[in-house]
Amino acid sequence: MRRLLVLAGIGVVAAVLAGCAGGATGIPTGGSTGDAIPSAEPRASKSPGGPTSLTAWAESALPRNKPGGSKAVIREAGAVTAETGHRAEIGQDAGAWTVQIACESAAGTPIAYRLMGGSEEIARGEVACGARGERGAGNTRVDFAGGTETRLELSAEADAIFVYEVTPGAAIQN
Incomplete structure (x- = not known):
């Protein structure tokens, strides 16, 4: 079953990297946003000038362990579509935490x-x-307090x- 999920995830990522665009009319905001897509190493992209793999793209979009930065305790890369979202439990021990998110899409x-x-x-x-x-649009940073399910x-x-x-x-200011 896990092998089937990995193969499905690779297919979705390969389609995204090849430039397939979805045509949904809105972003789902309630209920389930879909199952997590496994972060497996996809095949190389056939798009000229594009990243050769999801891992290589992720390293350039959000470099790992930047000088002076904190070491990541969770790091994941994957794909989202209009039909399937991504959900992940990221809760940590009590204290202040930050999640940084970067992305790339066919048209930005x-x-x-x-x-x-x-x-x-x-x-x-x-x-x-x-x-x-193209070079990424930067990343979004969100601070949150640990100690609860997040x-x-x-x-x-x-x-x-x-x-x-x-x-x-x-430290999070209240």
Whole structure:
């Protein structure tokens, strides 16, 4: 079963990297946003000038362990489409935490994020995506308090790839 999920995830990522665009009319904001797409190493992209793999793209979009930065405790890359979102449990021990999210889509269409603490919404917004083959649009940073169940939900109007990481954060001001 896991092998089938990995193969399905590779197919979705390959389609996104090849530039397939979705045509949905809105970003789902309630209920389930779909199952997590496994972060497996996809085949090389056939798009000229594009990244050769999801891992290589993720390393350039959100470099790992930047000088002076905190080491990530969770890091994941994958794909979202108009039909399937991504959900991940990112809760940590008590203290201040930060999740950083970067993305790329065929036309630079943003993805939506929602950070949930149990049944309470902590934060909601959009992540500006870079257009395929261009330098990324930067990343979105969201601070949250640990010690509770925390879930990250991503959704999109058009096919996109993403990377996020959770690191210890600065003290949260109330």
